[in-house]
Amino acid sequence: KNEVEQSPQNLTAQEGEFITINCSYSVGISALHWLQQHPGGGIVSLFMLSSGKKKHGRLIATINIQEKHSSLHITASHPRDSAVYICAFHQGAQKLVFGQGTRLTINP
Amino acid sequence: EAQVTQNPRYLITVTGKKLTVTCSQNMNHEYMSWYRQDPGLGLRQIYYSMNVEVTDKGDVPEGYKVSRKEKRNFPLILESPSPNQTSLYFCASSRQGLYNEQFFGPGTRLTVL
Numbered sequence: 001k002n003e004v005e006q007s008p009q010n011l012t013a014q015e016g017e018f019i020t021i022n023c024s025y026s027v028g029i030s031a032l033h034w035l036q037q038h039p040g041g042g043i044v045s046l047f048m049l050s051s052g053k054k055k056h057g058r059l060i061a062t063i064n065i066q067e068k069h070s071s072l073h074i075t076a077s078h079p080r081d082s083a084v085y086i087c088a089f090h091q092g093a094q095k096l097v098f099g100q101g102t103r104l105t106i107n108p
Numbered sequence: 109e110a111q112v113t114q115n116p117r118y119l120i121t122v123t124g125k126k127l128t129v130t131c132s133q134n135m136n137h138e139y140m141s142w143y144r145q146d147p148g149l150g151l152r153q154i155y156y157s158m159n160v161e162v163t164d165k166g167d168v169p170e171g172y173k174v175s176r177k178e179k180r181n182f183p184l185i186l187e188s189p190s191p192n193q194t195s196l197y198f199c200a201s202s203r204q205g206l207y208n209e210q211f212f213g214p215g216t217r218l219t220v221l
Contacts, residue, residue: 033206041214042215044212045211045212048210088151094156096153096206097153098151100148
C-alpha cells in the first residue's frame with residue numbers, strides 16, 4: 001500500500017467549477033507540499049503547510065495532521081489550471097515522499 | 109533571474125557509458141536534491157544534500173552518485189547507466205531543507221539503450 005494516496009487520479013471539469021483534490025497518508029508527518037506539474041513537464045511548488053490552511057490567489061490548501069489528510073481546492077477553475085497536482089510529505093527531516101498525482105483537465 | 113538549470117535537457121545514451129547530469133542554482137540555496145519520475149511510480153528521491161560536502165541517500169540511490177563541492181552545483185553521475193535508469197530527472201533546491209519552498213529545474217529526459 002502506498003504511503004500517500006491521492007484522489008481522484010483524473011478529474012475533468014468545466015471552466016468555473018470548484019475543484020477539490022485530496023491527499024491521504026498513512027504515517028505521521030510534520031509537513032506536506034503541494035506541487036503543480038505543467039503539461040510541458042515543469043514543476044512548481046504551490047504550498048508547504050504543516051497545519052491549518054493557506055491561500056494563494058484561487059488556490060487553497062488545507063491539512064489535518066491528526067486525520068492524515070490534506071486537500072487542495074481551486075476556485076473559479078480555468079483551462080490554464082490544467083496540470084498534474086502532486087502532494088508530497090516529509091519523511092524524516094529531509095526526504096520527500098510523493099503521491100501519484102492527480103491529472104486535472106479544465107474544459108472551456 | 110532566480111532559477112535552477114539542468115544540462116542536458118535530453119540525452120540518449122547506451123548501456124555502460126558514464127554520464128553526468130549537471131544541476132546549478134543561482135539562489136545561494138543550501139539544500140539540493142535529485143528526483144526521478146517514472147510512469148506509474150511518480151516522483152522518487154535519489155539523493156539530497158544539506159550543504160557543501162554533505163550528501164545523503166534518498167529512496168532510490170542505487171546506480172547513482174552525487175557530489176557537492178560547491179554550493180551552487182549538485183551533479184548527478186551515472187557511472188554505468190542501464191536501461192532501467194531511463195527516466196525523467198529533476199533537480200531541486202531550497203533555502204534550507206524541506207521546510208522552505210522547493211525550486212525545481214526543467215528536467216532531463218534520459219534514455220539508456
